[in-house]
Amino acid sequence: MTQFSVTGMTPLGGWQNFYVIVGSSAGALIGLQFVVMALVADLPRTPSQAQAGHAFATPNIVHFGAVLFLAAALCAPWHGIGAAAVCWGLLGLGGVAYALIVARRLRVQTVYRPVFEDWLFHALLPLAAYATLATSACVASAHTRGAMFGVVPKTIWAKLNPADDNNLCNWAMRCLLVEDGNRLILIDNGMGSKQSDKFFGYYYLNGTDTLEKSLAKHGFAKEDITDVFLTHLHFDHCGGSIESAGGVLFPAFKNAVYWSNERHWQWATQPNDREKASFLKENILPIQESGQLRFIDTRPFLSFSDTIKVRFVSGHTESMMLPQIQYKNKTVVFMADLLPSAAHIPVPYVMAYDTRPLVTLTEKKEFLTEAQNNDYILFFEHDPTIECCTLQLTERGIRMKDTFLLENIS
Secondary structure, X not given: OEEEEXXXXXXXXXXHHHXXXXXXXXXXXXXXXXXXXXXXXXXXOOHHHHHHHHHHOHHHHHXXXXXXXXXXXXXXXXXXXXXXXXXXXXXXXXXXXXXXXXXXXXXHOOOOOOOHHHXXXXXXXXXXXXXXXXXXXXXXXXXXXXXXXXXXXXHHHOOOOOOOOXXXXXXXEOXXXXXXXXXXXXXXXXXXXXXXXXXXXXXXXXXXXXXXXXXXXXXXXXXXOOEEEOOOXXXXXXXXXXXXXXXXXXXXXXXXXXXXXXXXXXXXXXXXXXXXXXXXXXXXXXXXXXXXXXXXXXXXXXXXXXXXXXXXXXXXXXXXEEEEEEEOOEEEEEOOOOOOOHHHOOOOOOOOOOOOHHHHHHHHHHHHHHHHHHOOEEEOOOOOXXXXXXXXXXXXXXXXXXXXXXXXXX
């Protein structure tokens, strides 16, 4: 089982736009300041005029600088919204204090008697704007969402899988090996190892487990696999299908048949803009080019082997396949990304990655009811700690009952 963290990037990889936007804006601001200073340099000033300048002119430069700082904070490539919220929250608090200072200066200067519009645009509106910034920072921090939990606020999901300081959560890539008569069936195979360091830098792979080590632990090697069952073709599920050496791509399981279905294959090889980054051609096309690709009939619950039937769901992606396995007189369902973890059992907990979230809601409801009624065992591909669980009906709906390892099923 390999682990990875969701949502990340290399330390300096996303700063290019930051330099361009902030550098050009800072240059424009400095140029404007020089123009203003040149225009007023030779004008005579009295103490009272200086007071008026502090009340009416200086705030314009300060507010312009505040906008520049806010733009810089928001376009910086933060790993999460928390650090950015701190920056604009501090800006808001400082701005509130400065707006109050400006209001005092407006009142004490004697050169000009402010009218309502002066109070409105020089004091009240800036005060309201900075107060809004400070308040929004608190709200943003409290309602941060994560890709793995969609619209569920961070204040709720953080109790289930706490994020680190970069707002990253740890997740597993857990595959399943099924011995079925003379067939040795591997269900999914993780990210693989052929991608660039830059690519892997986005996901912070950690842990010491590998697919090779896990197979060897049970006395097998890649050459022993007869079937590679791909639930779907997102890179974290099929990346290990293909290896690379000397710039040549080739199947990692040379003696295996690779299984997908025609609907999903077409969806993956002609991807929509939303999923294009998840369907990597180097993971997919070499399977077909090798001649080892076969398609499963998409009629529901057809038998794939003596012990495996296939159910199809299309909320996460088109025609994702869930193997339903008979094992020791029990039904084990490999959940793939319908329920990536035990934390996703509550129906509203749907990933932001899902292309049809409302369809996912319906599919989850139907499956959870069936699974609870029939005492299915759920096998989780991405849960960092829980491998299997059963379900129970509670006052809050269907929830997790017992958790255990697959090897402990009796």
